[in-house]
Amino acid sequence: MKKHLQNYKWIILFVLFSTCSYFIEFKPGLVIYSNFNEFFIEMMSFLPFLFIIIGLFDIWLPKEMLEKYIDRESGVKGIFLVILLAMLQAGPLYGVFPVAHILHKKGASSRNIFIYLGAFSSMKLPMLGIEIGYLGIKFTILRTLISLPLFICIGFVMEKVIGSNFKVKEVKA
């Protein structure tokens, strides 16, 4: 309970601030509240749906299922798999480095590791959902279609330049 209160302290403060602004007719407070209200409605109009979809995805297509197939010899299929695997993840870019280490240990090529990184950074399904909600489906599809070949190119260039002695070290926190 206390932890919950801690998480929501800014929100509680904001509600208090807005209520006070309403009663004493504090103009800036009312403007800020109306800004917030607009954002809040926009968010609630799709985000809860999105998370139901993400939850279902997580149950029906567990990441572990795909991780089994990551190995050196899989060519185009391998590229396709790492992209799909990356799309099912969540979290910020720096959270992906430990995953890159695991992929490396499992025998993924440097090319596929960097393609994975590219797809992870900007094609995660939950993020694409939020992107559609905020920036529209045209923006999202176009951006993804332009980015994807570039990420694949980056993977090939990285493999070419870094070569086969590429290692992902394990970093202890």
Added chain:
Amino acid sequence: MSSNTFIFGLFTGISLFLSFILDRDKTILGVKKGGKMFSNILSPFLNILILISIVLFFVPAYLIAHYLGVNSGWYGFALATFIGSISLIPGFIAYPLAATLLKQGATYDTVAVFMTTLMTVGVVTLPLEIKYFGKKAAILRNSLSLIAAIIVGVFMGRLM
């Protein structure tokens, strides 16, 4: 009802229906999982919406349009690239911000390059990345990602 609600609601409805026919228990588990994830991000999300609401009050739209709008040209594009590369903002927070910038008059190319550098180029996290990949690979990956982001931005500006 916004078009977002319609699209997402429809898709969710169909998914739930199919999932429910295939496996009732799995469906309930999935919805619970999604609900938990949603409640986890709810407070940071609301916090950032509060912050944007306050900042918007102090930063007038014409200022954003001036620095990131049509007339800002390459200067605005470069500014967006720079800020996107050096900052560390989680994606789900960056999207409402990007939508706000667009509404206030920023162009599509600046917003696209901002979002792409934000997601793929990490100057702040470079030391960490070097520990994992080594200096050469980390710097090369970031440089290539920067170039890719600029290409994405330029194309998005033309196509949107």
